[in-house]
Amino acid sequence: xxxxxxxxxxxxxxxxxxxxxxxxxxxxxxxxxxxxxxxxxxxxxxxxxxxxxxxxxxxxxxxxxxxxxxxxxxxxxxxxxxxxxxxxxxxxxxxxxxxxxxxxxxxxxxxxxxxxxxxxxxxxxxxxxxxxxxxxxxxxxxxxxxxxxxxxxxxxxxxxxxxxxxxxxxxxxxxxxxxxxxxxxxxxxxxxxxxxxxxxxxxxxxxxxxxxxxxxxxxxxxxxxxxxxxxxxxxxxx
Amino acid sequence: xxxxxxxxxxxxxxxxxxxxxxxxxxxxxxxxxxxxxxxxxxxxxxxxxxxxxxxxxxxxxxxxxxxxxxxxxxxxxxxxxxxxxxxxxxxxxxxxxxxxxxxxxxxxxxxxxxxxxxxxxxxxxxxxxxxxxxxxxxxxxxxxxxxxxxxxxxxxxxxxxxxxxxxxxxxxxxxxxxxxxxxxxxxxxxxxxxxxxxxxxxxxxxxxxxxxxxxxxxxxxxxxxxxxxxxxxxxxxxxxxxxxxxxxxxxxxxxxxxxxxxxxxxxxxxxxxxxxxxxxxxxxxxxxxxxxxxxxxxxxxxxxxxxxxxxxxxxxxxxxxxxxxxxxxxxxxxxxxxxxxxxxxxxxxxxxxxxxxxxxxxxxxxxxxxxxxxxxxx
Numbered sequence: 187x188x189x190x191x192x193x194x195x196x197x198x199x200x201x202x203x204x205x206x207x208x209x210x211x212x213x214x215x216x217x218x219x220x221x222x223x224x225x226x227x228x229x230x231x232x233x234x235x236x237x238x239x240x241x242x243x244x245x246x247x248x249x250x251x252x253x254x255x256x257x258x259x260x261x262x263x264x265x266x267x268x269x270x271x272x273x274x275x276x277x278x279x280x281x282x283x284x285x286x287x288x289x290x291x292x293x294x295x296x297x298x299x300x301x302x303x304x305x306x307x308x309x310x311x312x313x314x315x316x317x318x319x320x321x322x323x324x325x326x327x328x329x330x331x332x333x334x335x336x337x338x339x340x341x342x343x344x345x346x347x348x349x350x351x352x353x354x355x356x357x358x359x360x361x362x363x364x365x366x367x368x369x370x371x372x373x374x375x376x377x378x379x380x381x382x383x384x385x386x387x388x389x390x391x392x393x394x395x396x397x398x399x400x401x402x403x404x405x406x407x408x409x410x411x412x413x414x415x416x417x418x419x420x421x422x423x424x
Numbered sequence: 425x426x427x428x429x430x431x432x433x434x435x436x437x438x439x440x441x442x443x444x445x446x447x448x449x450x451x452x453x454x455x456x457x458x459x460x461x462x463x464x465x466x467x468x469x470x471x472x473x474x475x476x477x478x479x480x481x482x483x484x485x486x487x488x489x490x491x492x493x494x495x496x497x498x499x500x501x502x503x504x505x506x507x508x509x510x511x512x513x514x515x516x517x518x519x520x521x522x523x524x525x526x527x528x529x530x531x532x533x534x535x536x537x538x539x540x541x542x543x544x545x546x547x548x549x550x551x552x553x554x555x556x557x558x559x560x561x562x563x564x565x566x567x568x569x570x571x572x573x574x575x576x577x578x579x580x581x582x583x584x585x586x587x588x589x590x591x592x593x594x595x596x597x598x599x600x601x602x603x604x605x606x607x608x609x610x611x612x613x614x615x616x617x618x619x620x621x622x623x624x625x626x627x628x629x630x631x632x633x634x635x636x637x638x639x640x641x642x643x644x645x646x647x648x649x650x651x652x653x654x655x656x657x658x659x660x661x662x663x664x665x666x667x668x669x670x671x672x673x674x675x676x677x678x679x680x681x682x683x684x685x686x687x688x689x690x691x692x693x694x695x696x697x698x699x700x701x702x703x704x705x706x707x708x709x710x711x712x713x714x715x716x717x718x719x720x721x722x723x724x725x726x727x728x729x730x731x732x733x734x735x736x737x738x739x740x741x742x743x744x745x746x747x748x749x750x751x752x753x754x755x756x757x758x759x760x761x762x763x764x765x766x767x768x769x770x771x772x773x774x775x776x777x778x779x780x781x782x783x784x785x786x787x788x789x790x791x792x793x794x795x796x797x798x799x800x801x802x
Contacts, residue, residue, distance in 0.1 A: 338630060347514040348546065353725060356632035356677050360728035360743065362802040372747045382746070390725075390749060424799075 237267045244270065290317050326408070333409025336402050343402075345391035351406070354390070358413035365423040379407055495599035495661060495764055501528045501565070501757045504541025504702040505722035507574060510551040516749065517546075520723040521559050524755040527771065529564050535757060536597065538565045541702030541720045542572025542608070542667035547625050550583055557587050568595075572667040572702060573608040573639070573678075577628040578621050581606075592645055594652050600661045600764055603652065606645060607666035607681050608703075610637040631677045631727070638675060639668040640682040649690055661696040661764020669701045669719065671712060674730030679704055691715055696764040706752070707770050707778055710735035711785045718758070718768040718780060726752030729801035737789050741770070741778060743799040748774060 223240030233249040236242065244267050249255065255263065272280050336342045337358065340350040355361050363379045370377040373385065383406055384395040396403040506521040508514075528538055540560060545552035553575060560567055569588040576584060581591055591606035613636055614624040627635050641649070656662070664670065670687055673679035681687065691697045697715040705727040708719030717735075726744045734740075744752030750773045759767040765782035772778060776795075783792040 338633075347516070348509045349514065349725075352630060352632060355728065357731075359731065360802050365802075386746065390746075 235263050235267065237271055239271060242267055242271045242274070290315070326412075329405055329408040330412045331409075332401075333405035333407070333412075336406055337409050340391065343387060343391060344393035344396075345387070347392045349391045351386065351391075358410045361410050361413075362423070363407070363411050363414055364417045364419050364421075366421060368422045368424060379410065383407070383410075495760065495762060497760060497762050498598050499533075499535045499757055499759050500537050500539060501531060501535035501755065502539040502541055502700065502720050503528060503560075503563075503723060503755045504539075504720040505543040505572065505705055505724055506556065507543055507546040507722070507724035508552045508556050509546050510549065510555065517724050518555065518559070520750065520753060521556070522562075523750075523773070524723045525559060525562050527755050529562070531757065534565050536565070538563050538567045539665055539700065539758075540567055540569050541665070541700070542570045543574040543702060543722075543724075544572070545575050547622075547629060548575050548578035548583070553583055553587055568602075568604065568665070570604050570665050570667055570702070571606055571608070573610070573628050576608060577610070578625040592648065598760075600663055600760060601656050602663050602665070603649065604665040605641055605649070605667075605670075605687075607641050607668045607670065607687075607701075608639045609642045609645070610639060613637050634676065636678070638680055638682040639678050641666075641687050642683070646683065646686055646690065649687065653690060653694075656694070658693050659695055661760075662691060662694045662698070663760070663766065664691065664697065664699045665701070666699060667702045669704060669708070669710070669717060670699045670715075671710060671717060671735075673704075673733045673735070677727075677730055679730050679733070688712060688715060698764075698766045700758065700766075700768075707739065707741035707780070708735070709737045709739065709768070709780045709785060711737055711788070716765065716782065716785045718766070721752075721754040721756060721770055721772065723753055723755065737785060739778075739780070739794040740797040740800055741772065742775065742797050743801055745774075750774060 223236065223238075226234040226236035226243045228234040228245075228251060230251065233246045233251050233253060233255075235244050235246060244263055246255070246259070246263055249259070272283065275283070337351040337355075340348050343350060351358075361379075361382075366379045366382070367376045369375070370381070373381055375381070380396075380398050380403055383403065387393045388395050396406075503521070503524040506517060506524075508517050508521060511518050528535070544556035544560075571581065571584050571588075571591045575581075585591060592604055594601065594603045596602070610628065613627075619627070627633050630636075653662075666681070668681045669679055669684075670681050671684045672681070692714065695714065699715060699717045700720065701717065702720045702722075704719045705722035705725065706719055706729065707721070708717070710717035726741075728743075729738075729740055741752065752772065754770060754772040756771045756777075757769045759769070761767065761782060763782075765786070767779065767781045770778040770780070778794055780794050781792045784794060
């Protein structure tokens, strides 16, 4: 084996090795795995319904596996399951749940959409309760707040030179998420907002770019878009 | 060492500037116009003495004009808002300030002095301020320092004052009275919350951080200003340096001075007042009665235009290109005209310079309109 072959071989080896490392690192950054429950045990004769805690089971006598429950039957089953679950809980947990359940029942009586102009008696009934709207808002606000933190904190962003997003974009000004996707010749592709976020992380902030599904990337997008609420969509605008 | 491409661009700047100045004089520059007028007036007076004929109205105007002292035109330059971190953390901001120093040192003729517009440091760390002081020592022309909030809120100005002297002062130069203000005082928001000096500094360093107080000149300094102005003739041109704009633009970003009206009231009796401010990192022009306002460019990063409150006389600079890290940055010069008004030149590093003349502001935007933006802020 001469010297040239040796060099070729080592280049190939390095390439292979680095691609394996790259694959692993991409894999490691992949979507967060949610917990799964083992399937409920069944003797195969009756349908077994499991509660979302993954532990509380109920065998429905007279209903075979695969058969469909009527909605009345299903309600009875779910009530029984919840009663079982409640019985297992410590007193304070059970009480808190009862209280929350009561609030939910109360609030579901008055459904009031936040996006409707007005809710008069002539409106069609709406399936969403106040609690639904409250829950959605809370969840979104949490995501936006997390994005806000990352946007304003160079360390949280992974910047290595002290440059945070907000240093050039106070309140996410001039981030114009409404103009994506658009072709960016510098990126040689049709860029999405996340591509520009990653460009900013890598260049002005000298950090490592985020996986598109990284919780930080999702939160940053949520914050940026929340700042531009109500703006007209103009994909392709430069 | 100046890169070759940059040197070429600099030559272009200077050439453009020369042409522009020539054109300005030809197309009715105020100072030149007045000089001609006075010459005509004195001829008329001579004529009246020999001919016993008095052109009455002419003389009356002449008196008014004679009361305005003429100043000899001169130029000063500015560098502002460098936001230095220590070199080991961020070398780019350091290089950019050095670029501005090279820029100003290459001006020929040299400016009478150089104004440093504040925010030399990012977090007022000793390493940052001392690094800045060291770089600014390379400026050939005399330097006048102004403080910004990023220099101040770690130790409330202790080190800055040790390095650069008084945070507010006045001086006279060629018939113009200059005043440097410390306009970024904030009411105490930290003691009650038990914040550390570093926490306080970090909150103030966030432009959109609503936990801080609005900027203000403050009562003590306003009293000083009133005393300082007491013996200045109302015809003397005044040029004020302040880090924050001395008017109310956009509170959420502290593009704002809370006691702006009170400071403006002190300046109102004077015929010719110009305010040169930093903080906004952009081309920004305004006029409130007798006061002209000009912003300064940053050497660190450009700010977007505020979503509200933009003065109607502001001709926006093009939206900076995020793929070019020195876009929207630069330094510039200020030409003080014979009447004490100023023409402002923004030397944007990657573009042609932008001029905002006294004539443009005096005419309320009717004449000598600066070049329009093609890429406005979102």
